[in-house]
Amino acid sequence: MSVKKELLTGNDVVLKAALLAGAEYFAGYPITPSTEIMNGWAREAAKNPKLLFLQTEDETSAGMAVIGGLLAGKKTWTVTSGVGHILIQDPLVLAETLSLPFVMYVGQRGGPSTGTVIYSQQELNLARYGGNSEGLRVVYAPSNIQELFEITQKAFHTAWRYRLPTIILGDGYLTKTLSPVDTSRVLPQEPAEAIFLNKEVKNLRNCFSREDELAEHLNILFAKYASASRQIVESESYKTNDARVVIFAWGTVGFAAKVAVHNLRKENKRVGLFRPITMRPFDDRGAIKAVKNADKILIAESSGGQFGRIVRETLTQSTDAEYIRLYKPAEGITPEEIEAKIKEVY
Amino acid sequence: MEPRYPHCVNPKTKPSNFCPGCGYGIILKTLGEVIDELEIAPRTVFAVDIGCNLLAWNYYKLDTIQTHHGRVTPLSVGYKRANRESVTIGIAGDGGLYAIGLQSFLHAAHRDDPVTIIGVNNTIYAMTGGQLAPTSLYGQITDSSPEGKFTYEKPVLGPELAKDMAGPSAYLARASILNIPQMKQMLKSAIERQIGGHFSFVEIMSYCPTNWKTDAKQSIEALEKLEETFKLGVING
Amino acid sequence: MVKKDIYKILIAGEGGQGIQSIAHILAKAAYECGHNVSYMPNYGVEQRGGVSLGFIQLGKGPIGFPKFAKADLLVVMCERAIERTEQYISQETLYLYDADLISSIKLSGIRAEKLPIPATSTASKKLDPKVFNIILLGAIVNEIGIIKNKMVENALGENFADKYVLKPQLRNLNLKALDMGQKLAQEVYKNGK
Numbered sequence: 131m132s133v134k135k136e137l138l139t140g141n142d143v144v145l146k147a148a149l150l151a152g153a154e155y156f157a158g159y160p161i162t163p164s165t166e167i168m169n170g171w172a173r174e175a176a177k178n179p180k181l182l183f184l185q186t187e188d189e190t191s192a193g194m195a196v197i198g199g200l201l202a203g204k205k206t207w208t209v210t211s212g213v214g215h216i217l218i219q220d221p222l223v224l225a226e227t228l229s230l231p232f233v234m235y236v237g238q239r240g241g242p243s244t245g246t247v248i249y250s251q252q253e254l255n256l257a258r259y260g261g262n263s264e265g266l267r268v269v270y271a272p273s274n275i276q277e278l279f280e281i282t283q284k285a286f287h288t289a290w291r292y293r294l295p296t297i298i299l300g301d302g303y304l305t306k307t308l309s310p311v312d313t314s315r316v317l318p319q320e321p322a323e324a325i326f327l328n329k330e331v332k333n334l335r336n337c338f339s340r341e342d343e344l345a346e347h348l349n350i351l352f353a354k355y356a357s358a359s360r361q362i363v364e365s366e367s368y369k370t371n372d373a374r375v376v377i378f379a380w381g382t383v384g385f386a387a388k389v390a391v392h393n394l395r396k397e398n399k400r401v402g403l404f405r406p407i408t409m410r411p412f413d414d415r416g417a418i419k420a421v422k423n424a425d426k427i428l429i430a431e432s433s434g435g436q437f438g439r440i441v442r443e444t445l446t447q448s449t450d451a452e453y454i455r456l457y458k459p460a461e462g463i464t465p466e467e468i469e470a471k472i473k474e475v476y
Numbered sequence: 477m478e479p480r481y482p483h484c485v486n487p488k489t490k491p492s493n494f495c496p497g498c499g500y501g502i503i504l505k506t507l508g509e510v511i512d513e514l515e516i517a518p519r520t521v522f523a524v525d526i527g528c529n530l531l532a533w534n535y536y537k538l539d540t541i542q543t544h545h546g547r548v549t550p551l552s553v554g555y556k557r558a559n560r561e562s563v564t565i566g567i568a569g570d571g572g573l574y575a576i577g578l579q580s581f582l583h584a585a586h587r588d589d590p591v592t593i594i595g596v597n598n599t600i601y602a603m604t605g606g607q608l609a610p611t612s613l614y615g616q617i618t619d620s621s622p623e624g625k626f627t628y629e630k631p632v633l634g635p636e637l638a639k640d641m642a643g644p645s646a647y648l649a650r651a652s653i654l655n656i657p658q659m660k661q662m663l664k665s666a667i668e669r670q671i672g673g674h675f676s677f678v679e680i681m682s683y684c685p686t687n688w689k690t691d692a693k694q695s696i697e698a699l700e701k702l703e704e705t706f707k708l709g710v711i712n713g
Numbered sequence: 714m715v716k717k718d719i720y721k722i723l724i725a726g727e728g729g730q731g732i733q734s735i736a737h738i739l740a741k742a743a744y745e746c747g748h749n750v751s752y753m754p755n756y757g758v759e760q761r762g763g764v765s766l767g768f769i770q771l772g773k774g775p776i777g778f779p780k781f782a783k784a785d786l787l788v789v790m791c792e793r794a795i796e797r798t799e800q801y802i803s804q805e806t807l808y809l810y811d812a813d814l815i816s817s818i819k820l821s822g823i824r825a826e827k828l829p830i831p832a833t834s835t836a837s838k839k840l841d842p843k844v845f846n847i848i849l850l851g852a853i854v855n856e857i858g859i860i861k862n863k864m865v866e867n868a869l870g871e872n873f874a875d876k877y878v879l880k881p882q883l884r885n886l887n888l889k890a891l892d893m894g895q896k897l898a899q900e901v902y903k904n905g906k
Contacts, residue, residue: 247758
C-alpha cells in the first residue's frame with residue numbers, strides 16, 4: 131500500500147476517517163471546536179444521497195437520534211465538546227446499557243462549565259465514566275493527527291465488533307491543527323446490521339423493576355466488557371525498560387512527552403514514557419511494568435489531576451517512586467516544558 | 477370466552493403491570509387494533525419513555541425501545557430518518573411531551589418529521605407518584621402543589637401549541653378514552669398522515685384513578701369535566 | 714534568522730486582518746517544499762475583533778506540540794497584539810511588525826531584535842490597501858529563507874482561487890505584494906537596524 135500524504139486539519143481527518151469506516155448517518159448539535167466536522171458532514175450529505183444528516187435541537191436529542199439510527203442498522207455517530215459532552219452522556223448511558231455501537235468524537239475544551247472554546251484534557255472523567263455509568267465504554271486517545279486518522283476508523287471497528295459505545299477523545303488543538311497525514315492507512319470496515327425490523331422482535335428496556343434483575347443484566351455486561359477489554363486495551367511504552375524517570379501522559383501531551391523523551395535520551399538521561407492509547411479500558415499491567423525501574427514518575431496533563439488520579443490508583447501497590455506533577459489545566463504542555471521539569475529533578 | 481387482543485399484542489406479557497383502571501389499557505389495545513387493521517405490524521417500531529408508558533415496553537410483539545424521560549420524540553425522529561419505510565410510533569405522558577420533552581416535540585413538529593407521537597394526558601406525573609404537570613389545572617392539588625398554589629393560570633394545550641410551529645400538513649388532534657371510536661379514528665388518521673410523509677400527533681385525555689384518588693365513577697366524571705378545558709377534535713389537518 | 718531544525722512562527726493581529734489566511738498559505742507553501750509543518754489558529758469567542766493568533770512550525774525536524782512557548786519569528790500586526798504576545802518573546806526572537814499600524818513608542822519595552830515593515834503605507838501608496846498582509850507574508854518568507862517563492866505563489870493561488878476567477882488582476886497584485894514585502898525586509902538590513 132503506497133503512502134498518500136495530505137495536508138489536513140484534525141477536523142478534516144475525523145470526517146474522512148469516519149466516511150472510510152462506513153459512517154452513514156450523523157446527528158449532532160454545533161459546539162466549538164467540533165462544529166467544522168458537522169458542517170463538513172452536512173456538505174457531504176448534500177452531495178451524497180446515501181448519507182443522512184440531522185441537526186437536532188440540543189445534544190441530548192442528538193444522542194437519542196444517534197441511537198435511533200443505530201437501531202435501524204446505520205453506522206451513526208456524532209461529535210461534541212465541553213458542556214455538549216455533558217448532555218450527550220445521557221443518551222450514551224442508554225447505549226451503554228443496551229450495548230449499542232455509539233461512536234462519538236470529543237474535542238476537549240476548557241472547563242468546568244463554558245470554560246474556553248479552545249483546549250484542555252479536562253473531559254477525561256466525563257468520557258470514562260460520564261452519566262451514571264459503570265464505564266462500559268471504550269475511550270481512545272489519539273496523540274497526533276496520524277493516530278487520529280487511524281483511531282477514528284478503529285473506533286467504528288471496535289464499536290461494531292464488540293457492541294460498545296466508543297469515544298475518540300481528542301482536543302481542540304488536535305482538531306484545529308493543520309499537519310501532514312498519510313491517508314493510505316485504511317482499515318477494513320466492520321459490517322453493520324439493523325437491530326429493529328430484522329429477524330426476531332426485540333423489546334428493549336433500560337429500566338428494571340427489581341434490584342436483582344438489574345444486577346443480573348449488569349453482570350452479563352461486565353463479563354462481556356472484561357472479555358472485550360483484553361482485545362481492545364492499548365498503550366505505548368517508549369524507552370521505559372531502563373528508565374529512572376517515567377513520564378505518564380496522554381493525547382497530544384503524550385506526543386509532546388515522546389519528543390521530550392527523545393531529546394533527553396540524546397543527553398543520555400534515562401527517561402521513558404508510558405502513554406495509554408485506550409483510556410478505558412486502561413492498561414494497568416502495561417503501566418505497572420513501565421515503572422519497574424523508576425524512582426520518579428512525572429504526570430503531565432492539561433487538567434487539574436484527572437489523569438494523575440488514575441495513574442496513582444493504578445500504581446498504588448506497585449511502586450515507591452516519587453510523583454512529580456506537571457498539571458496545567460486548560461493549557462497546552464510543550465516538549466520543552468516537560469524537559470525543563472525533568473531537569474529540575476534529574 | 478377469552479378476551480380478544482389485537483394480533484400485535486404480546487399475550488405472554490398479560491396481564492400487564494398497569495394499575496387497575498388505568499387508561500393505558502384502553503389506549504394500547506385500541507392502538508393495537510389500528511396497527512392490525514392497517515396491516516403495518518411488520519414495519520412498526522414503538523418507543524416509550526419512563527412515565528407509566530414504560531410498562532408498555534413488552535406490551536406489543538413489535539420492536540420497542542424504552543428510552544429516557546422526554547426522549548421518545550428525538551429517538552423516534554432519529555430512527556425514522558434512517559428507515560423511511562417504517563411506521564414509527566412514540567408514546568409519552570405530560571412530562572415527556574410538555575416538560576422535559578417539549579423542545580424535541582415542538583422541533584419535530586417544526587421539521588415536519590414523519591413520525592406519530594401519542595401524548596397521554598392525565599394532568600399529573602403519575603409514575604413518580606403524582607406531581608404537578610404542565611397540564612395540571614389551576615389550583616390542582618398534587619404532591620408538588622399540596623396547597624394547589626402555582627403560577628400558571630392555563631394548562632399547556634399540546635396540539636394547539638404545536639400548531640404554531642408545525643407545517644400545514646401536520647395532523648394534530650385531541651381524543652379521549654371516553655370516546656373510543658373517535659380516538660381510534662384519530663389514531664388511524666395520524667398514522668396515515670405519517671405514511672403520507674408528515675408529522676402527526678394525537679393527545680389522548682385519560683384518567684389516573686391511582687393518583688387522582690378517584691373511584692371508577694369519579695374518574696369518568698372528572699375526565700368529562702377536563703374535556704371542557706381540553707377540547708376534543710382535530711386541531712390541524 | 715539562525716538556521717534551525719524547526720522554525721516557530723507566531724503571527725498575531727486583529728480578527729479581520731487576514732492572519733489565518735497568511736498563516737495557512739505559509740504552512741501550505743512549506744509543506745509543498747517538503748518540510749514538516751504544523752499550523753494552528755488560536756483565538757477566543759468574539760466573531761469580530763479580538764486578537765487572532767496563528768502558530769506555525771516548519772522545517773526538517775519533528776514537531777512535538779501545535780503550540781510553543783517561545784517564537785523564533787513573531788509577527789505583530791496590531792497594537793492590541795503587543796501585550797498578548799509578550800510571553801512568546803525570547804532573546805533569539807525576531808520581532809517583525811507593521812510599522813504603520815504600530816508606533817515604535819509602544820514597543821519600547823520589547824527586548825528583541827525588531828524588523829519594522831511599512832506594509833500598510835506601502836500597500837496604500839503603491840498597490841492596494843487590501844494586500845498589506847501579503848506584503849508582510851513576503852517579509853516573513855524572506856526571513857525564514859527555506860520556502861520557495863513558487864510554492865508561496867501556488868498556495869496563494871489555491872487560497873484565493875475563487876477571488877482570482879472573479880478578479881484575475883488579483884493574482885499579479887498578490888505577487889507584487891509578495892515581492893515588495895521581501896524587498897522591504899532586505900532594505901531594513903541594508904539600512905542597518
